[in-house]
Amino acid sequence: MKRMWNVAALGAVVIIGLGTFAVDMRDTKAEWELAVTSNPEIWEEQTINLYYNTEEGDKERFDLTTDGSRVTTNLSYIEQALAYEDEVDSSVRGFYRQLSGLTFVQSIRTPDGYIGVGQNGNKEIIVFRLNGEDVTKHVFGKDVNGSAEIMDSPWAGLFVHDGNIHVIYRNGYGGNAETKIAKFDEDAKQITMESLELGDEAISTVRGTSWAFRPYMATIAADNRFIPVDMTEQTTVTEGGESYVSEQDKVGVYAYDVDTKQVIELTPDADMWNSTVYDDRLIALQEDGTELVVDLKTGKKSTRQVIDGSVGTTSYVGDQLYHARPTKDGAVIDVYQDGKAISSAVVKATNEEAKALVSNTEYYVD
């Protein structure tokens, strides 16, 4: 009997300790509701991400759809796997499976499907195209002229022009770095490289290029003349008799002109709030609620008033702008397309746990 007391005592310690732990680690019970007030079709496939953050570092994340809310923080391995299965559509798995074995990869989405360019170590460059569920692959080994240089260089991103995939990259380092464009001719298995005359400036990013698995990327037209890019500028700084090159991001919106092979400034304004590249348009939301729209085929610019009053948190999905305005119980999210309001929905905290989070919660749609 005495022996059983030892087991009972140890069992009691386990129950008290792990019981305390289980209570401390319990999931949040906060629940949210999405009530669509107009044009419900817009919201059928849409998910709102709710981010709760405090200065003390408390964090909670929720996904909200018309079916209800789901906590996405502190998920178990099983819940993570199930969520991932939902997220990565089976139609793009074959394509991403090809990319995932590579050490470095970038991809874009065009009306003809997804396109990816990756590196297998420093051995080869591989170009993938996904059409429907068919994946085609072209390999450019070290023997192909220019491939070694591209594999040694950091890439800014991809674009498609005249049916050919182009990679913008930086050759060299520091003050001697040079921005170049490589055109991949898949049929002839050739790479043509060309230097851009940018002086102390460089292209750092091609907008719309993804570095990660993103099954719902915005579609970009394959024959745009203007390719939206982000720029950096190098300056030489001298401190204590020693000089070094410093590189900073340039404010404004820029585009590489495929015809003139120059980078042009679309707008010098620094007050851009959010932007997207969709099909043949660059849409940039300004701080005052107007949208700058650039036709990427012609370069023609126009502006339109979209949001009246102050701009809250915004996100673009394709060419649709989602604008969240906080309210006492949650937020109102208005959807705009082509400058016009096309739908509205209300996010509401439905229980006390959620209401306690409202003041420190932000709302994004992706």
Place this chain on the structure above:
Amino acid sequence: MNLLKLLGWEVERMTKPYLILITLLVVTQFTWLGVFLWSETNMYEEIRRTGTPDYVLTFGNYIGGVPFILSIGVAVAAMLLYSFWIWYRDFQGRGTFMMRLLLMPQQRMLVFGAKLATMMLMVLGLLSVQWIALKLQYIAFTGWFDSQMIPVSGTFEQAIRFDGALSVMYPASFVNFLIHQVLIVLVILYIFAFVLMERSLWQRTLWAPILAMLILGTLILVPVLTFYFLENRLFMDELMLLILLGLIGWMTAAIWIARRYLTKKLSV
């Protein structure tokens, strides 16, 4: 003698060393907490006298200290060693004790089950004591620095999340905690399988420990190498399924080996 009686008997045998380990763990940590509070307060006062102190303490600073990490390391090492000793102890003194155990009129796997349950009770007991100790240490930590008007940032949960060892011991999801316990069971099962294999072969060959290590090592390494080969080719959800199947396979293999050697090959 049923499983519960065997369990009671095993627990009784480990009570003293286990209590010594828990005392060592708790005393080391609270002593370190005292030293930490004293030294940080002195340092802060020093800085306050010379200017405005611009650094903020977190609970992570305390649990990142060497004495704390060492105390956890000693407890983990003790559990690993005891997983061997819980069997080897019975083979001491010409193995008469083990012989008595094996001759008892019950299934030999009950002895195996009792030893496994004892090990898991000890591991869960340590995790429980450590959790309660951590909560008390956090109360003492914040209470002391608040009383000294020394700023403290971050929450208890954050400190646990950002600590390498504690985030594995106490993951944010309780389901993950249970999964980690399954992994601990797996480690213990392999240690048991090693001991039973080695004890079954020791009269036949001097190479028994090496042989046991080679067989079990191969059993562990082949799936691990397969996993590394497939890792870049599968998606996360597919990898999870693969890991789950691998764990079930590993566990089945370890139990099968242990059972086979315990019931058919073990020699005393």
